[in-house]
Amino acid sequence: MEEALLGNLSPQVFLRRHWQKRPLLVRRALPAFNGVIGKSELFALAARAGVESRLVQRKGERWQVTHGPLPRARLARAGGRNWSLLVNGVNHHSAAAEALLRRFAFIPQARIDDLMVSYAAPGGGVGPHFDSYDVFLLQGQGRRLWRLARARRFEQVPGAPLRLIAGFRAEEELLLEPGDLLYLPPGWGHDGIALDPCFTCSIGFRAPRGAELAAAFLDYLHERGLPDAAYRDPGLRPAMRPAAISREMVNFAEKQMARIRWDRGDIENFLGRYLSTPKPNVVFRGSTGRVPDLSRCEAILNAKTQMLHLGTRFFINGEVLVPHPGQRPALAALADRRRAAGRTLARAGLGHLILEWHRCGFLSLEPKT
Ligand code: SIN
Numbered sequence: 529m530e531e532a533l534l535g536n537l538s539p540q541v542f543l544r545r546h547w548q549k550r551p552l553l554v555r556r557a558l559p560a561f562n563g564v565i566g567k568s569e570l571f572a573l574a575a576r577a578g579v580e581s582r583l584v585q586r587k588g589e590r591w592q593v594t595h596g597p598l599p600r601a602r603l604a605r606a607g608g609r610n611w612s613l614l615v616n617g618v619n620h621h622s623a624a625a626e627a628l629l630r631r632f633a634f635i636p637q638a639r640i641d642d643l644m645v646s647y648a649a650p651g652g653g654v655g656p657h658f659d660s661y662d663v664f665l666l667q668g669q670g671r672r673l674w675r676l677a678r679a680r681r682f683e684q685v686p687g688a689p690l691r692l693i694a695g696f697r698a699e700e701e702l703l704l705e706p707g708d709l710l711y712l713p714p715g716w717g718h719d720g721i722a723l724d725p726c727f728t729c730s731i732g733f734r735a736p737r738g739a740e741l742a743a744a745f746l747d748y749l750h751e752r753g754l755p756d757a758a759y760r761d762p763g764l765r766p767a768m769r770p771a772a773i774s775r776e777m778v779n780f781a782e783k784q785m786a787r788i789r790w791d792r793g794d795i796e797n798f799l800g801r802y803l804s805t806p807k808p809n810v811v812f813r814g815s816t817g818r819v820p821d822l823s824r825c826e827a828i829l830n831a832k833t834q835m836l837h838l839g840t841r842f843f844i845n846g847e848v849l850v851p852h853p854g855q856r857p858a859l860a861a862l863a864d865r866r867r868a869a870g871r872t873l874a875r876a877g878l879g880h881l882i883l884e885w886h887r888c889g890f891l892s893l894e895p896k897t
């Protein structure tokens with residue numbers, strides 16, 4: 529299936545030749561592609577409080593960004609040209625968007641961020657910019673002209689509400705039509721201008737930065753427990769300069785910091801929890817009512833659920849679990865394929881856990897047909 533998506537390149541060849549290296553344009557990657565969401569549904573999502581959305585308007589040389597929620601009346605005021613609405617995490621709200629995102633499963637889930645959908649009026653776009661992450665841009669209805677420049681140290685427009693490239697000069701222009709797919713590595717300059725009212729799906733990726741990981745790891749260590757000791761100064765003498773911090777106090781602090789220890793298990797535990805933690809706006813709706821018969825169901829992970837595994841540990845939505853060795857294959861299958869037969873999970877003694885995850889809304893249990 530991915531063969532067509534990547535223009536007759538196998539995932540191996542695509543990753544070797546293009547991933548993080550050079551763009552790839554695939555004409556008619558999805559020949560009959562008509563988008564994943566209609567205009568009125570997209571506008572309805574943009575009006576919702578828990579959904580991340582932006583309205584980008586160009587007024588001559590000036591750019592204006594309005595963050596959501598965006599009521600329909602606000603979008604109606606944007607006029608007939610030169611604006612774009614961008615909605616993140618559409619895969620959480622549309623089954624078609626979730627199915628499209630999962631076609632990119634040849635890339636590890638820990639690298640996948642979300643599927644964003646933009647709608648642009650003619651002339652609309654977000655201006656010339658570069659992103660820090662890889663992206664696949666899949667054209668839905670309408671045509672969009674992409675102007676590209678290879679990655680370099682771009683000059684940014686000071687004070688702009690978007691990270692715009694100053695004096696952007698395109699080296700290549702590509703006109704994308706419905707079903708065409710463009711892969712861009714991080715750092716490439718790009719400017720997508722709608723020629724018609726148009727929809728673009730962005731399959732976006734994530735890659736943790738060192739400082740971001742370190743800051744989160746310090747929180748993890750705090751939660752795990754830090755070495756503790758009370759500062760004592762039985763030999764204290766009268767202070768000559770009462771405002772001065774003593775050398776003894778500094779020595780104590782230095783010694784305490786030097787006592788902080790972690791091992792690879794901490795790193796693994798932290799990383800899995802961190803990478804599987806949902807974004808703050810993600811809310812799971814738990815299920816109440818009749819408990820289904822697991823053995824007659826298929827367990828399907830909720831589109832919002834991030835389930836990962838690393839060695840003996842499994843992570844689901846920020847929680848860690850170390851199952852019995854015999855339970856690992858069934859859980860790994862559920863995590864990798866995002867679905868598994870209830871009977872297999874029940875046989876592995878995971879019935880209680882799966883029903884608990886069902887109660888929390890982490891997965892659904894669909895009757896097996
Ligand atoms: C879009 O306008 O749909 C894509 C935005 C981007 O280039 O990042």
Ligand code: CO
Nearest residue numbers: 657658659718
């Ligand atoms: Co971009």
